[in-house]
Amino acid sequence: MIYNTDMTTKTIPLFKVFMSEAAAENVSDILSSGYIAQGPEVDKFENVLKKYFNNENVVTTNSATSALHLVFHMLKEFGLGENKIKIETEQDHVLTTPLTCTATNWPIVANNINLKWVDVDPSSCNMSLDSLEEKLNKNTKAVLVVHWGGYPVDLERLQLIQNNFNEKYGFKFVIIEDCAHAFGSNAFGRQIGNTGNISTFSFQAIKHLTSVDGGCINFNNINDTEKAKLLRWYGIDRNENRKDFRCESDIQSIGFKFHMNDVNAFIGRKNFQPVTENLLQIHINNGKYYNEELKNVDYLELMNYSNDFEVPYWIYTIKVKNRDAFMKHMEKHNIIVSRVHERNDKHTAMAEYVADLPLLESFIDEMVCIPVGWWVGEEERSYIVETIKKGW
Ligand SMILES: Cc1ncc(COP(=O)(O)O)c(C=O)c1O
Known part of the structure; x- marks a missing residue:
């Protein structure tokens, strides 16, 4: 066994950065090209992503956080979708999950939009759609879901809820999917990133696909796409004909500096092929292996995942009794x-949005994630299972 309790041996990390040789060895060509800002490489990476998602409406950004910030800015200032659903009153709100990265929810508050928590499903760590149905009202303008660990939210049921809402209130709330964990996921035969909703992805260091930092927004219509392209760069039209090449003409709406640059785009494009052709499958296989090997372990409960979904587990979540002891046990064995x-709702900064979340309360002290990614080989994963089965 290569892993033992002797601290001189290596540990199995929970995350690892994947950098292809093609990216690492050739990025200097871009660095020394004299052009490192947003340019042709961004177009090339966007084209790769458009083909992969089978979605023409992909807009890259410099992070998923800025992608989400831009989406909520648009929801507030311009409206989203064909029907321009918009935050109009102080009561208008976004319904969202508290179990996620702060990056999911901070952009809502940073845009001065009212937020309401929806409870979390203990069988998936995704938003509870039962709880969502209870919390909807005429002021719900958007629902923000996260595909926790890469396991898709039940989007068919969510669409049904959206249609029922439309019958009752005469408009459809916008569905925004935070897909930071879910690059390569599939649900009901549809790829996450092309579901008819708005979705955002992260290409940050430890995500399935990294561009060092970066993100994208996948829209469902050309108008939002074109608007986002303007807003990601100060509101300036990069394609306009100018009298002086440095000086833009009229800017109609205030925008941000959220665009991706050519260095990040090049790295993302060069990492894309090994990730999509090889690495994602290792995440899937390792997850399936744990599903089988850990299903009957005492004091441990698995997520209750549907077999209909393809899950490139970004993290593998379990629920364990006596979690502190479990964590110490794993640490002792270098895992x-x-x-x-x-959980986002307990921070002082979010005090004004506090809500009763009994489902989340029921399992938050038991949940924990174990290594599952491409760096976990057959030897590592059987060592992890063996270590868990020893008990803690
Ligand atoms: C669920 C979720 N959303 C958003 C983000 C933000 O991504 P980025 O670091 O690209 O801004 C993360 C990052 O870990 C995340 O886990």
């Missing part, structure tokens, strides 16, 4: 585990 994201 890094973590809860990964703190």
